[in-house]
Amino acid sequence: MAAGVAAWLPFARAAAIGWMPVASAPMPPPPREKRRGQDGLIILNVSGTRFQTWRNTLERYPDTLLGSTERDFFFHEETNEYFFDRDPDIFRHILNFYRTGKLHYPRHECISAYDEELAFFGIIPEIIGDCCYEEYKDRRRENAERIQDDEENENSKDMVLPEMSFRETMWRAFENPHTSTMALVFYYVTGFFIAVSVMANVVETVPCGSGPNRAKEVSCGERYALAFFCLDTACVMIFTVEYLLRLIAAPSRYKFVKSVMSIIDVVAIMPYYIGLVMTDNEDVSGAFVTLRVFRVFRIFKFSRHSAGLRILGYTLKSCASELGFLLFSLTMAIIIFATVMFYAEKGSSASKFTSIPAAFWYTIVTMTTLGYGDMVPKTIIGKVFGSICSLSGVLVIALPVPVIVSNFSRIYHQSQRAEKRRAQKKTRLARIRATKSGGANAYLQYKRNGMLAEAEEEASKQAGQALVCKSNPTFETQHHHLLHCLEKTTNHEFVDEQTYETSCMEVSLSKPSMSRSSSLSSSPHGLSSCCTRRNKRKSFNVPNSNMVAGRRGSIQELSTIQIRERPMSNSRSSLNAKFEETVPLNSEDQSYITAAVISMPTPPMTTPEGENSASSPDFLQSNIVRVSAL
Amino acid sequence: MSAPVKRTQWDEDPTLFRKDHGLSKKVLLNCCLVRWIISWASPNKKDSVEDELELSAVRHRPEALELLEAQTRFSRKELQILYRGFKNECPSGVVNEDTFKEIYAQFFPQGDASTYAHFLFNAFDTDHNGSVSFEDFVMGLSILLRGTVQEKLNWAFNLYDINKDGYITKEEMLDIIKSIYDMMGKCTYPILKEETPRQHVEIFFQKMDKNRDGVVTIDEFIDCCQNDENIMRSMQLFENVI
Numbered sequence: 001m002a003a004g005v006a007a008w009l010p011f012a013r014a015a016a017i018g019w020m021p022v023a024s025a026p027m028p029p030p031p032r033e034k035r036r037g038q039d040g041l042i043i044l045n046v047s048g049t050r051f052q053t054w055r056n057t058l059e060r061y062p063d064t065l066l067g068s069t070e071r072d073f074f075f076h077e078e079t080n081e082y083f084f085d086r087d088p089d090i091f092r093h094i095l096n097f098y099r100t101g102k103l104h105y106p107r108h109e110c111i112s113a114y115d116e117e118l119a120f121f122g123i124i125p126e127i128i129g130d131c132c133y134e135e136y137k138d139r140r141r142e143n144a145e146r147i148q149d150d151e152e153n154e155n156s157k158d159m160v161l162p163e164m165s166f167r168e169t170m171w172r173a174f175e176n177p178h179t180s181t182m183a184l185v186f187y188y189v190t191g192f193f194i195a196v197s198v199m200a201n202v203v204e205t206v207p208c209g210s211g212p213n214r215a216k217e218v219s220c221g222e223r224y225a226l227a228f229f230c231l232d233t234a235c236v237m238i239f240t241v242e243y244l245l246r247l248i249a250a251p252s253r254y255k256f257v258k259s260v261m262s263i264i265d266v267v268a269i270m271p272y273y274i275g276l277v278m279t280d281n282e283d284v285s286g287a288f289v290t291l292r293v294f295r296v297f298r299i300f301k302f303s304r305h306s307a308g309l310r311i312l313g314y315t316l317k318s319c320a321s322e323l324g325f326l327l328f329s330l331t332m333a334i335i336i337f338a339t340v341m342f343y344a345e346k347g348s349s350a351s352k353f354t355s356i357p358a359a360f361w362y363t364i365v366t367m368t369t370l371g372y373g374d375m376v377p378k379t380i381i382g383k384v385f386g387s388i389c390s391l392s393g394v395l396v397i398a399l400p401v402p403v404i405v406s407n408f409s410r411i412y413h414q415s416q417r418a419e420k421r422r423a424q425k426k427t428r429l430a431r432i433r434a435t436k437s438g439g440a441n442a443y444l445q446y447k448r449n450g451m452l453a454e455a456e457e458e459a460s461k462q463a464g465q466a467l468v469c470k471s472n473p474t475f476e477t478q479h480h481h482l483l484h485c486l487e488k489t490t491n492h493e494f495v496d497e498q499t500y501e502t503s504c505m506e507v508s509l510s511k512p513s514m515s516r517s518s519s520l521s522s523s524p525h526g527l528s529s530c531c532t533r534r535n536k537r538k539s540f541n542v543p544n545s546n547m548v549a550g551r552r553g554s555i556q557e558l559s560t561i562q563i564r565e566r567p568m569s570n571s572r573s574s575l576n577a578k579f580e581e582t583v584p585l586n587s588e589d590q591s592y593i594t595a596a597v598i599s600m601p602t603p604p605m606t607t608p609e610g611e612n613s614a615s616s617p618d619f620l621q622s623n624i625v626r627v628s629a630l
Numbered sequence: 631m632s633a634p635v636k637r638t639q640w641d642e643d644p645t646l647f648r649k650d651h652g653l654s655k656k657v658l659l660n661c662c663l664v665r666w667i668i669s670w671a672s673p674n675k676k677d678s679v680e681d682e683l684e685l686s687a688v689r690h691r692p693e694a695l696e697l698l699e700a701q702t703r704f705s706r707k708e709l710q711i712l713y714r715g716f717k718n719e720c721p722s723g724v725v726n727e728d729t730f731k732e733i734y735a736q737f738f739p740q741g742d743a744s745t746y747a748h749f750l751f752n753a754f755d756t757d758h759n760g761s762v763s764f765e766d767f768v769m770g771l772s773i774l775l776r777g778t779v780q781e782k783l784n785w786a787f788n789l790y791d792i793n794k795d796g797y798i799t800k801e802e803m804l805d806i807i808k809s810i811y812d813m814m815g816k817c818t819y820p821i822l823k824e825e826t827p828r829q830h831v832e833i834f835f836q837k838m839d840k841n842r843d844g845v846v847t848i849d850e851f852i853d854c855c856q857n858d859e860n861i862m863r864s865m866q867l868f869e870n871v872i
Binding site: 021500 | 711712714715716718737739740750753767770771774775782783785786789790803807810811814816817818819820833851855860863864865867868
């Protein structure tokens, strides 16, 4: 809840008078107001720049440095102000957070400096407003990557650790050629041989002038057959050796065999071996010839050497849907026009449009504006449709192509950004949901220990414990009183989702009324002592004891709930809360404990204290910052 | 301080303009036809421009502090605190119904507070101009927090009487009660049943409607509430909210 809305709480409470005449039950007494009339101006001197604000503004977030008594450490008696030796520019945003309830991230600031300031003032970065959250996360990730790269560079600069096995060294050499001289040499040699092999394939087919005893021209491949064969053999030798070495060095052989590059390697060298095996069989020599075509795939081996080629392949893959759509629409248009042309030209004599598939060729050539002229319509209607075909061809093909081209660059960048945003969206939605449930759960927690808080507070004061005083009725307590009034008006109680579902199941199964004895298990662990004293108080009976699942099941639930609600970072309150096992925690702290607490089955009344104190640290660990609960 | 600029003035002007323009029936028709054609061709442009103009023009400055001090029962300091909070949340100086609903909904995250907020808005918006200015806000609060019991009960009656005709009918009461139950949401104990609001209304009417004529008048209401201890006590509950 934004801090600004806190200003409307008096209004909401006043409006509650509208419920009074229709209330079904008497209203609860209001929380005691304390420390009234202490609203004064506070001067904050941050490295010379003076900021002033109301005391109440700062105390909206008692979980931070400025909102708690921690700021007293920075009080400067001579000038009667609070002095902080920090960056005033960044402090401006921090102070705005208190004023507006939203934390913004300034784009021109360095991310690590900002993080440091936030940490100093005890503010959790996760509460940055949605407007700036993406930017913040992006910068943070870049920074983390940069740090990681630096570390990797440092590590790689060191000499290869002797613990690395020969196999691992080899794999590393293959993947990163610049790690050692040997790898670099190998890299260049294979590159050279790929080029040589491809060139040989090309030159093989060039006519080389007529031989001494022959009439017609022969290709170079036939003239210098032996030379080309030796060259081919050498290249294939190198490629085979390289492939086998890679196969040996690969950490996961199965994965390596499945990868695209290895398939290209295999396809590049297989024709040679197949050719070796099949030279004497005349019948299959025709097939053998076609196999030689596959030798041209050696050119794809270059993609290991060129990053650009890899990027192109990746973007083609990611553009597959657009390409597919282009193909599909083209096919549709081709079929339509081919059919039309065929039937239009059916009448004319000696027409080349012998069938619809024959007309496909004409349509494709016309639509791509090639116009070879080997097939032309002769009838008038054929010519009319032919011209419509060529015009629409321009539209159908020329329009999507630039779109796809721009898609390449856009999709490439966008896919990276989309991933980021999707990940952030999940966490953002989780935060919103958590805030909502946190508010509701905080109230349920208040119900259980709200009345007890005041009594406990006095007890603790008598015990002389000097703790961070957090039990002043702030916005939270007043809000909870308001919700309590609503409950009394309607004579229904707020419960959390789990309990509601159980009671729904109950109603459908029509079970008898719940057992009162296990109501004790609902008590939060931190208040074990007071709850045993007050177990007569049935008014706060939340029927979470009616878990249909057995004990073991509930413990399972507990662990899953705990895991699900892992904290993002330790808040100040959670650190303090570790000590305060017998003092009532402020309802704010336990906003997320509630869900976990409910499902934990404690053995009723046997040893509540022992168990509770043992397991409470676990609960306190799973605190999430309650700042966002407001 | 200058007088507050009320939205009603802007509402009136376009009609005046239109009236002056109609010289002869034919001219009027042509004008309308042309305008209709233009508006059909560019459907939303005109409205959006007008909307933008309206939004930017709504900037309300409240009455002077002394005046408000005299009219309400708040002290100067209290008014200052109230206005600061109000202005923080609504920089333009007025709250329209949507903002009002949003703000109120933040206090009841589990349920749907929009219907009750609607009734509340109508109760606060005493001059029924569609927005709650700071004066309306502070007047309402003054009654609720510093008023006599009579005034508070009056205010509550005004809230329940949706059509402001001086009688609370069963339908009006049912609407109000339903909206209150809506605020609870669905996760309640015991589970909210369909007939619970109706039963609640019956109980209310049995208590309040003395002459059994099916409606509750202001006198019946005040009489009955004054005789009910619980209600009297709860009226004093929020004395020290500010």
